Amino acid sequence: MRSYKPFHPLYVGSNIKNNSIHPEDFFTTAAGGTAKTGITPLFSFKGNEIIRPVFKTGRYAHGDFDDPLEDLEPEQGTEAHPYMNPQAMKHWGCHSRNWYGYNQGSWNHLKQQFYTQYHPEVQQRWDQYLGHEGRPAPEDFVAEHGETQKAWNEWSKASLAWQRGRESKQKALEAEGKPIDERQTFRNALLNVSSLYKDALASDGRNFPGRDAHSALKKYFEANPHLRSPNVEWATQHLENLKNGIEDLQSGGFHKAHEDISNRLGKLGFTEHFAGRGQNEINSTTGNINIPKTSATSFFWSPDRQEPYGIHIEHEYHPYNIDPDRKHLLRVHLFTGSKRSSMILPAAHIETHLPDLMKTVSSKTGKSGLVHNDLIKALGLENNSESDWGFKASKQPIVMGSNVEDFASKFLSGKNV
Amino acid sequence: MGGSYYSGPNYKKISGSDFKQQLNLTTPHSIDLVRKLVIPETLMVSPDIKKIVNTSLGGRSFEQNELKSPEFYINSSSNVETHIHDPRISINQLYDRYRFSRGTRSLGTLTIGTPIHQLEDRVMDSNGKAHYFDQLPEVKELQYRFSLLAQANEAKNDDDFKNIKKNLKTHLDTTHKQDFSLLDDPNKNNTSSVLDPSRQQSFGLQIHAPGAFTIHEISENPNSESPWDEKRTERIIDPYEHVNSNISQKLKEHKNEGLNEHMQGLISAYNQLWDKLGSGEYTRHPNFWGGHTFAAGEDRNSAWSKINQSLTGNNDIFRKSE
Numbered sequence: 001m002r003s004y005k006p007f008h009p010l011y012v013g014s015n016i017k018n019n020s021i022h023p024e025d026f027f028t029t030a031a032g033g034t035a036k037t038g039i040t041p042l043f044s045f046k047g048n049e050i051i052r053p054v055f056k057t058g059r060y061a062h063g064d065f066d067d068p069l070e071d072l073e074p075e076q077g078t079e080a081h082p083y084m085n086p087q088a089m090k091h092w093g094c095h096s097r098n099w100y101g102y103n104q105g106s107w108n109h110l111k112q113q114f115y116t117q118y119h120p121e122v123q124q125r126w127d128q129y130l131g132h133e134g135r136p137a138p139e140d141f142v143a144e145h146g147e148t149q150k151a152w153n154e155w156s157k158a159s160l161a162w163q164r165g166r167e168s169k170q171k172a173l174e175a176e177g178k179p180i181d182e183r184q185t186f187r188n189a190l191l192n193v194s195s196l197y198k199d200a201l202a203s204d205g206r207n208f209p210g211r212d213a214h215s216a217l218k219k220y221f222e223a224n225p226h227l228r229s230p231n232v233e234w235a236t237q238h239l240e241n242l243k244n245g246i247e248d249l250q251s252g253g254f255h256k257a258h259e260d261i262s263n264r265l266g267k268l269g270f271t272e273h274f275a276g277r278g279q280n281e282i283n284s285t286t287g288n289i290n291i292p293k294t295s296a297t298s299f300f301w302s303p304d305r306q307e308p309y310g311i312h313i314e315h316e317y318h319p320y321n322i323d324p325d326r327k328h329l330l331r332v333h334l335f336t337g338s339k340r341s342s343m344i345l346p347a348a349h350i351e352t353h354l355p356d357l358m359k360t361v362s363s364k365t366g367k368s369g370l371v372h373n374d375l376i377k378a379l380g381l382e383n384n385s386e387s388d389w390g391f392k393a394s395k396q397p398i399v400m401g402s403n404v405e406d407f408a409s410k411f412l413s414g415k416n417v
Numbered sequence: 418m419g420g421s422y423y424s425g426p427n428y429k430k431i432s433g434s435d436f437k438q439q440l441n442l443t444t445p446h447s448i449d450l451v452r453k454l455v456i457p458e459t460l461m462v463s464p465d466i467k468k469i470v471n472t473s474l475g476g477r478s479f480e481q482n483e484l485k486s487p488e489f490y491i492n493s494s495s496n497v498e499t500h501i502h503d504p505r506i507s508i509n510q511l512y513d514r515y516r517f518s519r520g521t522r523s524l525g526t527l528t529i530g531t532p533i534h535q536l537e538d539r540v541m542d543s544n545g546k547a548h549y550f551d552q553l554p555e556v557k558e559l560q561y562r563f564s565l566l567a568q569a570n571e572a573k574n575d576d577d578f579k580n581i582k583k584n585l586k587t588h589l590d591t592t593h594k595q596d597f598s599l600l601d602d603p604n605k606n607n608t609s610s611v612l613d614p615s616r617q618q619s620f621g622l623q624i625h626a627p628g629a630f631t632i633h634e635i636s637e638n639p640n641s642e643s644p645w646d647e648k649r650t651e652r653i654i655d656p657y658e659h660v661n662s663n664i665s666q667k668l669k670e671h672k673n674e675g676l677n678e679h680m681q682g683l684i685s686a687y688n689q690l691w692d693k694l695g696s697g698e699y700t701r702h703p704n705f706w707g708g709h710t711f712a713a714g715e716d717r718n719s720a721w722s723k724i725n726q727s728l729t730g731n732n733d734i735f736r737k738s739e
Contacts, residue, residue, distance in 0.1 A: 152652075156650055398566060398567075398570050398735045400724075400725040400728060400729060400735060401725075402718075402721070402722075403717070403718055403721050404683070404684050404687045404688070404717070404721055405684055407721075408680040408681070408683065408684050411566075411569070411570070411680055412676060412677060412680055415572070415573070415574065415676055
């Protein structure tokens, strides 16, 4: 049974199932990405979490999750383009320039995340057999032998023995023919999704997300057919959603919704024009014609621009979601000094939730001497790193004095002691 | 996937305000209250390593006979690879989970046989017992009191000062004991621990001064048939760990002191140290480093003007006397 999790803990709705992160959406979201210069993995990790990719403009939704360099290539959109033409693609000498980040090794992190979130029981089993349980702790050896070379040697020995033990457990599991996940949920899901990409995107010979994983998994399930559960119903639905999403995007769906969101946030006092030097603006030279070049996708409000407190909102577009509430999500970051808390709000909740959040931020203004790094980024002030970024900061230099006593008396003068 | 893609602390300082969070360990380093480690200039090492060793020395020169013998560290085995790391971590490094030895930056490897020397700074007490300078009780007191000047300067009154001290995170707050130090130091207590900078809760804490470094040793066991990661043994040596421990410990002991007591403590430790050096209660080693702030030939006033120069030159919270 799949478990459904509401996409936001505050979400209280009649239909949790439709308003939750679907396990397989996990891959789809991971497959989209924000295009950056050069070769960038199309999903990435921050802290312990995968950064959810965002379909910001139309061209990414077509399957060209590409770097912006492509815009500058003269052959774009013609047969001569390497992604449109298998012969030309070979000529690049690299099958996966376009899909860097989708190949096998990259799925390992995703796998761990997948199991942690959707099948914690499998994760627990992994910990038990292959994880760090029972690993010798250096402090135990210090307690016994003191901080000596002997303690170090003994710990090394015990540590190696433990690692060997773990290895033999693993071998025993393999010999029994019992994988950690007996139903191979992850591999099944990954094959479902990568097959979908293959059908939908690669019919003209282009590369596709998970290409390496796809062929390896196909072989694996050919050898172990009893473990395969294709879930055709989901895959069909998913493909349908993807197509509808692309059509919606092409017909200007993003625009209409964005304009609406922009108006409603504007009424609350948020502005699109807040960044220092043209950040948060789409700088594409030949981007999707449906989206004006100057359109911002993020908004900012601050109770007092002299203080590092404010709310930064990013408009995220998920064209493949069927639920209208999930198509347009707002990623809301509350900055209060050194702290940031983030949440996802459906656009429908702008009027009901944001005013309270604005009150919260206002009530904290002036209480911290620190500023969160990402606020600096959002405001485009990064290059100012050593200055005070325009926020209030007090700094009274210490006068050294001519000797230690003179120093102390100068230091204490003016203080209330 | 609900919620934030952000986790862990992630902030930059507003200059002038960060002292409320962080101990300022730059000061004791720059005024010779912390031992100096050097690599002889004649040896070929990478420019990055050279830079950090030079910074550690404060850019001042030394004579060959001022090196303490034997060397502080030397790697003479071809099975051991020695890296010098900058122990400070940046936000980007913190999130770079693919990096080996996540959190700190390797400045390069030391070629086999390259010694790291400590400059001779030992003194003998009246019982004939030798001490490292940075382990003298007066110096330990000064390390703590100088480190906390930034906080004292920020504080409006005694209560404010106590409160700031209470909220400072220190070296002792990290419970993760990781390693044993190579220092064969008789005064070393067994509560010491080495900070593991990859642990997020320790971020925001300037545990190492600029110019500090850690030595990372990786030994390979060529006879092992086990997989790659079992062949390796890693060890981190932090030459400044005792200083960080001392400052953290003193912070606990003196948590109820007000501003006046703090400054009186600084005056008396400074004067006591000079009294003892002057009266012969502390005798400097014959090869005591000549460039040291507390070297022979200095007195309490000339040393103060040296301290004045180092601090006003290196640290933007200090200002020359008017």
